Amino acid sequence: MAKIVVALGGNALGKSPEEQLELVKHTATSLVGLVAAGHKVVISHGNGPQVGAINLGMNYAAEHGQTAAFPFPECGAMSQGYIGYHLQQSLQNELHKQWLQKNVVSMITQVEVDPTDSAFQHPTKPVGAFYTKEQAQQIEHDKGYVFKEDAGRGYRQVVPSPRPKSIIELASINDLIEGDHLVIAGGGGGVPVVKTDAGLKGVPAVIDKDRTSALLADNIDADQLIILTAVDEVYVNYGKPDQKVLRELSRAEAQRYIDEGQFAPGSMLPKIEACLDFVSSDEHRTALITSLDHLDDALAGKVGTIISKQGALVRE
Numbered sequence: 001m002a003k004i005v006v007a008l009g010g011n012a013l014g015k016s017p018e019e020q021l022e023l024v025k026h027t028a029t030s031l032v033g034l035v036a037a038g039h040k041v042v043i044s045h046g047n048g049p050q051v052g053a054i055n056l057g058m059n060y061a062a063e064h065g066q067t068a069a070f071p072f073p074e075c076g077a078m079s080q081g082y083i084g085y086h087l088q089q090s091l092q093n094e095l096h097k098q099w100l101q102k103n104v105v106s107m108i109t110q111v112e113v114d115p116t117d118s119a120f121q122h123p124t125k126p127v128g129a130f131y132t133k134e135q136a137q138q139i140e141h142d143k144g145y146v147f148k149e150d151a152g153r154g155y156r157q158v159v160p161s162p163r164p165k166s167i168i169e170l171a172s173i174n175d176l177i178e179g180d181h182l183v184i185a186g187g188g189g190g191v192p193v194v195k196t197d198a199g200l201k202g203v204p205a206v207i208d209k210d211r212t213s214a215l216l217a218d219n220i221d222a223d224q225l226i227i228l229t230a231v232d233e234v235y236v237n238y239g240k241p242d243q244k245v246l247r248e249l250s251r252a253e254a255q256r257y258i259d260e261g262q263f264a265p266g267s268m269l270p271k272i273e274a275c276l277d278f279v280s281s282d283e284h285r286t287a288l289i290t291s292l293d294h295l296d297d298a299l300a301g302k303v304g305t306i307i308s309k310q311g312a313l314v315r316e
Ligand SMILES: Nc1ncnc2c1ncn2[C@@H]1O[C@H](COP(=O)(O)OP(=O)(O)O)[C@@H](O)[C@H]1O
Pocket: 008, 009, 010, 011, 012, 046, 048, 151, 228, 229, 230, 231, 233, 234, 235, 236, 237, 238, 262, 263, 264, 266, 267, 268, 269
């Protein structure tokens, strides 16, 4: 029996509620398979496209006098509710189908960040829709948003992405895990908050969910961190004619590829760094990167990139 944190990528969750529900239903089958095998599973998820879409919609409604303005942290909390709802429902339906009894719960999670984090001066986290260069320049001009090219897929708005310091609801998450609940936590990297004299206060940013998932996995002393995204494996020379798949990576190999710039900042780089953070303190810990579609194949060792401290494969 292992304790496993599974992080679902926001970009891999489709572009609409219908697409997201279909993708989540499919992944729920594999996640419940892990539960059926006796593992303790904690699920986290991204929210880049979703929080971007919610923010765009709320801004549009506010600009047209239809609603009050909704600050960015509130949009982050809404994205946790929206994705958590799909996950809860799909997991509950799948548990029922497999005749398994388990309570499923999404924990609205706040994550403390440092107000002096230099990330606030250098926005890097892509959120929302993809635009052409011309469209992005127009919106930059009209609204003052910052856009960057995202891993060859188009231009996206970027917001600050400070590092997660601590998980505010950690004690409750641990209690729920101990109580054998199937917990969804740290959604969208958590709603970023800072500690002030007046208490916790939300800040406009998106914490990288891979970093928060690694922190969560460390804090609950998990054995494995699984990052599910849109690609089956990690590559060197990604997207080039000579791209090469990486099936197993040691800490030293991963560091060498990071230094070579093999992993795109804002997409694959934070995943690799999060995996390294998680495996570095304990050689029995492993991290796995694969696609939402192929979790079962990856657990069977057919696809996926495994990262461990020494690079030696440790599987159940
Ligand atoms: N070296 C690499 N190997 C594999 N994928 C990479 C690499 N560099 C960048 N990517 C891109 O990173 C994406 C995953 O990051 P992202 O879309 O931000 O993840 P998420 O699923 O968490 O939203 C992949 O779909 C791929 O397009």
